Amino acid sequence: MKTRVTIHRDFAISRIDDRLYSAFIEHMGRAIYSGIYEPGHPQADANGFRRDVMEMVRDLNVPAIRYPGGNFVSAYDWKDGVGPRDERPVRLDLAWRSKETNQVGTNEFAVWAKDAGIEMMLAVNLGTGGLQDAREYMEYVNHSGGTHWSDLRRAHGVEQPYGVKMWCLGNEMDGPWQIGHREAKDYGRIADETSKALKAFDPSIETIVCGSSNDEMPTYPEWEREVLEECYESVDYISLHKYFGNRSRDTLNYFGKIEQTGRYIQTVGGVIDYVKAKKRAKNDIYICFDEWNVWYHQRAEDKQRVKEWDWPEAPPLLEETYNFEDALFIGGLLNEFIRQSDRVKIACIAQLVNVIAPIRAERGGPAWRQTIYWPYQMASLYGRGRALRAEVEAPTYDCRVGDDISYLDVAVTHDDAAGMLTVFVLNRHLTETAELSMDMAGFAPDGIEMHKVMQGHDLMATNGPETPDKVALDDCRDAAVEDGQLRGRLAPLSYHVIRMRVT
Template identity: 45%
Template sequence: MPSARMTIDPHFAIGRIRRRLFGGFVEHLGRHIYDGIYEPGHETADAEGFRQDVIELVRELGVSTIRYPGGNFVSGFRWEDSVGPREQRPRRLDLAWHSTETNEVGLHEFSSWLEKVGSDLMMAVNLGTRGTLEALDLLEYANVPGGTELSERRRANGREEPFAIEMWCLGNEMDGPWQLGHRSADDYGKIAAQTAKGMRQIDPDLKLVVCGSSGAQMPTFGEWERVVLGHTYDDVDYISCHAYYQEKDGDTGSFLASGVDMDRFIESVVATADHVGAVRGSSKRIDISFDEWNVWYIDRYEGVDKITGIGNWPVAPRILEDSYSVLDAVVFGGLMISLLKHADRVTSASLAQLVNVIAPIMTEPGGPAWRQTTFYPFSLTSRLAQGEALEVKLDVPTYETARYGEVPLVDAVATHDAANGTAAVFLVNRSTTESISVEVDVVSLGEVSVRETHVLTDADIHARNTLEDRERVAPAPSDTVALDGGVLRLTLPPVSWTAVALG
């Protein structure tokens, strides 16, 4: 059996873990809103039409700030459509996903839902088909207490107090040719800077996110970040990263190493941002909002789900409803490890998405809601990862991958909360055939004991939770964990994600 050794030491701090790292993303897309979070006829629906079984699962998931309303959807979004009396709201064509948007759920309703699930709103503005003026109007409507036409309109629409939205995204994936309003880095950088400056004239304390590349594979990646930040560096707080992963051509080894690609992506963007700052002689630091990340089988959408036809604009179609396996969940858990390993600079992140659409939670109209396999690494990491992220010193064998070269068989990160004396370690075993024994030196943590253990694995790595078998896959306690003399010992099964909480 291969073996690995690692050390957990509070002196090896990476950075403080912000709650925004465990954010989510809700887009007007497919069955995410309608038949997802909102289904007035469902037996669990509350007075506002929101499914309470979904609310309970979102609370359990532990999401903090939720990005809304898109995504590609936002580049054709007219925010005014989503407020005011429902019976007067227009139905619109959503060009991003070739659907009809009813606007039955809008800003007021979604904010109410956020209060129910205990999350904050991260609002995206349309810089695709609209611009600075419309963004300023939305900010005035949402955040100004009263006394102006738009703030008084909000009050007339039933919201006396401001929404007090702190975090705002300046458009979405503006480097993507698929995006309405797609433009060059120079053109986008100019409108983003102009919009940011105007928004700060209303509220200088906003947290603003400028669009980075929509993926590290984009031909403009790197140069896009440099040019955009050249325009916006003084006016924004974050630059965005987006990344999705899928198994391709049966290359399981590379898929399991997806976290390696995420690590490189983050480090490249940090280097570019710091270069722009150095050239400007600025002491300011730009952080990363990794506000779209997940396992997504995008080839399925392109080949099967994509809707076409000028007369075919369905409401809430079943698209992007990936069913996640144990293998997907292990990769997903590895991506969360990568985010924690960069907690010094990735201070906000949004799992894309939450319900039905490439989501950890699934629903059936008139039926149940259930947890996908990916639900568990997120909910457990969100709950257990507190305090500071710690760099772990890993001594572990490697294996060769077709896409990323030689990579470690085990990836891991630890966290430590000095205030309450707790710690946690998160690990993935990327081997498809062998268990790996791990020894962890925890002497520097002082007197601790094992509080809880969780391991997600299965003899069938393609097992998944479905409508017919909603609890086929779930984490179980590890029966291999032992702590003695300051050494934590455990065995990682093949293709597994493990969490151990200490305290």
Template identity: 45%
Template sequence: MTAARIALDPRFTVGPIDRRIFGSFVEHLGRCVYDGIYEPGHPEADAEGFRRDVVALVKELGVTIVRYPGGNFVSGYKWEDGVGPREARPHRLDLAWHSLETNDVGLHEFADWARKAEVELMLAVNLGTRGVAEALDLLEYSNVRGGSALSEQRRMNGADEPFAVRMWCLGNEMDGPWQLGHRSAADYGKLAGMTAKAMRQLDPSVQLVVCGSSNSGMPTFGAWEREVLEQTYDDVDFISCHAYYRETDGDRASFLASAVDMDGFIETVVATADHVKSVLRSEKTIDISFDEWNIWYAARFENDERITDIETWPIAPRLLEDVYTVTDAVVFGGLLISLLKHADRVKAASLAQLVNVIAPIMTEPDGAAWRQTTFFPFALTARLAQGTVLRLEIECGTVATSVYGAVPVIDGVATLADDGSVALFVTNRHLTDVTDVTIDLGALGDVVVSECLTLADEDQDASNTREDPDRVAMHVNDSASVKDGVLTVSLPAVSWTAISLTRAGAFHAAGRSSQRSA
């Protein structure tokens, strides 16, 4: 058994939470769209073909904004293919994922789905095989109320009101050799800068995300961010980060410390952006859109048979359908902690992806939809994390890792809502030992534990599947208690825990109100 001490003080603030940090990502990849959010003929399908059971799970997950339609897919996408009568829409070859795109779901349909799911729409423009003119056309079509050729075309296609898309991604992973239209930082920076200026001329209210590195292991990482920002700084609001993590070669200790890498990634990009700010003598600050992050076992799919005969490329094949374990979900929860710890600069994030493809929600054609293990940390954090992020002072032992050296056994963050309630999110990285945590709450006044839920299991590889969709869930952790301003809680090995603290008077009043209602 190990022990840890945490100091929590409402004066130790990081910054306010931008609710867009709880975003997600829907790409035309595998079964994310077709047989995922959209399945006409399914018993749960609505009149437009969208699965109501999936919409309900998206709402439960707490997603606030969704990035669409890619991803690698967007670099070969013609948005015009997905508007107008379905029977007139062309089938196109998707070079990114060796699939056939029917365009049954396009901008109008996805905007309708976003309204049903009560999420904001974030659009990506194609800067791989297209450029300034096409981005302007899409912006005019989406955001201009009427009176112009493209806005009137949108109205004729059934959307009288504009889609009013606020947040736009200027391409996707343009540093990656796998990307259609891949180019150097200098060439991409010029194109992104021209596109940003043009889009702002049309709609000055847009918020623009310029492509950062595809991951921190890219040979151009750092230099790419610097050069791109030097050419776009005055015309964009965010730079993107992308990161995926997985357990490799049975090295679970390093995997459990993945958030250490995410912390370093964010802090390096912030330092680079602030360097450019200083060089340019700008008063503006560039924030981060961490618009792709997740656990992804990409190596599992490297040997998948890719159909090389273009004439037989499938529609919505099963691709990248990872099944997540308890350990994956604990690491996932640690990544959420990392994003919150940097809430002063991470103002948006997109869990990649939402349904079926490396996703928290899974579906079967004509069948059920269910929650993966990673669903639970996201849903709880989105529900409980409100207001301002607080920095915790943590004293604890370390665990040895082959990748990151000695890392703290405990990681955590807290949030403070306007009503005075506090949420804590903590992870225990120890492979075998329970960690007893003592948290000094003296600066909060009289508070009580209103909720304490832990994700852990004797079988760290347990998962939720089509056959057993409820095998893994959050469990009440009844070890949590407050006495004399001190919270004590026991955290199982390889676990993620969320604790909600409420002012004592408010908690008891809420309890009486609940009893009267019952």
């Protein structure tokens, strides 16, 4: 299969916001309890956090993390999770039909995030909560002292404010499943007033208003228009969510959902532009794609189990086991985020540990990296700098979710400070090797410094506690720089990360 890619040093899409590779963690299942936090575990530190999990998180270079939810946040009172642990109430979490012990709250999570080197993105409750609750939370978290809520934080042992700059205004408020679900105009109004109140405290913070829970919602994309018409000039981002699966066992259609996601982003971008023009606004709003991942392997079973169980504590829930096919898909999806980085400034993989996550950890046992860990790590480490436009000439295919989809999926980044060009390539073809030829106008490449690949596995191959590295990245020598061009042979169903030093 002959393929040709052309880039030019001056043809950039956007400078990539580092927060494009952020994450999300929610109080659900075992994400917190026996995920990141397990006192008594052989790997637990003095604060009860698992060092083995922390090491894997640090290796991902995650810039920011959204917390504490998720559906959980829509009935969550942040005050339950601060103060002496032995005085904290046990609550029923209506979203996931389980008990919340509140042994981890804002201050404990802040300790974990600081140790991991991750900036916090906090969500406020606009389901059962409201503007006043959000304002008090902001004062507790961000004010230095001398007021009721800031002095309460100091009484809880935290002298210095956290200075959290990113605040999510609720979660999936378009969804009838959400505790406190609102109609678009009603939600847009409360989001507007809450954002203005938070920015009255600190105009430098950024607020994120809820967009559609997915592009199959009956209210999409009208929801975005109605919400933004109420709050456009007071918010900074609109969130999108989307989960993916391959129940039909059609690999090419599965991979086609990458392009479908691009259309989702472009549509919402068009709505943003429309509302900006209609309101004669001067500010720009960007997209925060703050929930995304593969989620289908156990989704139906988990949905039924939640209905049947009797309010357990930290039950195993949404513990997807990812395969090689999922890893290839995630590599392509991250390519799409790079290609859409002029619109998408923040994106959060959902979630980070145990719950639909790249990291799994057994209660009392080992932790391991799932197959999807590796493309996420590669993009986070090397997908920095400027995203460059890539003109791809390759055979195409049609499927249920789209037509004329290229078998070769390519994203290119230029880290001008480091003098590095990185090419991320997914060969989606089921049987044919891609013979790659890539022109790099304006660059003088000095050979290949790194070439990593995921290839050669059965699509259903997985990692686990007994075989933690069965599906991982390998070094590759199937590409070279010749006469200023990148040339290579890319095996069918393979994901590549190729880095070149350039001048």
